[in-house]
Amino acid sequence: MKKRDIVNLVILIIVISFAAYRFYHRKYNFAKSRFALDTIVEITFTTSNKDSNPLLDRAFDLIEEYEKKFSFFQKGSKLWNINHxxxxxxxxxxxxxxxxxxxxxxxxxxxxxxxxxxxxxxxxxxxxxxxxxxxxxxxxxxxxxxxxxxxxxxxxxxRPSETKLNFGSLAKGYIIDRVVDFLKDNLVESGIINAGGDMRIFGYEKPVRIGIQHPRAEQNEVIEILQAGNQAIVTSGDYERYFEIDGKRYHHILNPETGYPSENAISVTVIAPSAVIADAYSTALFLMKPEKAIEIADQNENMEVIVYYQNEDEIDNLKSKNFSRYLVEK
Missing domain, CATH: 1.10.3980.10 (ApbE-like superfamily)
Incomplete structure (x- = not known):
């Protein structure tokens, strides 16, 4: 065999080997959205199993099971039965x-x-x-x-019979974490779960860009853009569920000490390793004075926070010590 033929044969073997490798290591992308947890839940993931559509359905079934367990308002849920x-x-x-x-x-x-x-x-x-x-x-x-x-x-x-539990401030994050565990157990390599502002990213090699909703603008307008890796990002804001009377906004994040909606912040975004921690802290920090919220955030490793608050007619913010590393320059 001539030297040139040998070289061509080697190249052919390399090409075939590479093609075979790509064939046996193919990745398939799946995505589905559904109304659940009182919002639109979107699940996207990548796996080497091309027959993973049933896995998406099972993930949503799992969400439904947890909703029947932790829902405050759904009559017959485990939590509803406890409260009543x-x-x-x-x-x-x-x-x-x-x-x-x-x-x-x-x-x-x-x-x-x-x-x-x-x-x-x-x-x-x-x-x-x-x-x-x-x-x-x-x-x-x-x-x-x-x-x-x-x-x-x-x-x-x-519990006293008059005391009722409401897990609305952290159940969504907890459920997201359990769904991520379920997907990982079923060999899903990477994915994103987004449940109306509660997001968890896992298995990504590069950071993902995420927008923070502008608390006083149109729904699709962002006030900042983040670049975050395999973490949870959760935002709580006074623009999600509210009504106005005589120019005053009444929203769903209630201060138990006053009995009325909290007036300290208008939006809080938390970056943390798990969705349940990000979810719970986004509400807890929302209820505090912005300075106190950042003080608490800085005491927690692996957590970064930005708090937006109204300063007369302007929107100001305070950030935890390392939050700026996640911001994308505009």
Missing amino acids: SEMDSVQIDKEFFEILKISEDLFYKSGSLYDVTIGSLSELWDFSNTHIPSRDSIEIAQHSIGFEKIRYSENYLF
């Missing part, structure tokens, strides 16, 4: 215990501003209608609030 039980002692499982542990930690860190026992107050505020609850009804609801009123173990929850 005449018994002061009810059985709980490991997942309820985990949520309660996170809630208790933030209750004390926030000086009792973050409180999942706010359920009776939440019921008074209907943001689908332009209505402010009476002062008397708010004060009655406030008497039932206080995480110190409940006791819990890995198996049982003890």
Whole structure:
């Protein structure tokens, strides 16, 4: 065989080998969106299994199962049944215990501003209608609030009958984390779950660009652009569910001490390793004075925060010490 033929044969073998490698290591992209958790949930992922459409459906089924467990408003959910039980002692499982542990930690860190026992107050505020609850009804609801009123173990929850739990400030993040675990267990290599402002990115080799919704502009306008890797990014804002009366905005993030919507911030974005932590902290920090929120954020490793607040007619912000590294220059 001539030398030239040998070279051509080697090249052919290399090309075939590369093609075979690409064939056996092909990646397939999947995406689906569905209304769940009171918002639009989008799941996108990449895997080497070309028959992964059923996996998407199972992921959404898992979300539905958790919603039936943790929903405050859905009649018949596990949480609804606990809140409406005449018994002061009810059985709980490991997942309820985990949520309660996170809630208790933030209750004390926030000086009792973050409180999942706010359920009776939440019921008074209907943001689908332009209505402010009476002062008397708010004060009655406030008497039932206080995480110190409940006791819990890995198996049982003890609560006064008038005290109702609302996990709306962290359940969505918790569910996102469980879905990510499910996808990873099924050999999904990378993906993004976005549930109406609660986002978790995993398995990406390069950072992903994400916009922060402008709290006082049109829905698709961003105030900043972030570049984040395999982390959770969650934003809480006073523009998500609200009504206005006489020029005053009443939104869904309630301060248990006043009984009314918090007036300290207008938007808080948290970057953290898990969605449940980012979700819970975005609400807890929203309830604090911006300076205190940043002080708390800087005490947490692997967490970065930006707080937007109204300063007369201007929107100002405060950032945690390393938040700027995530910002994309405009």
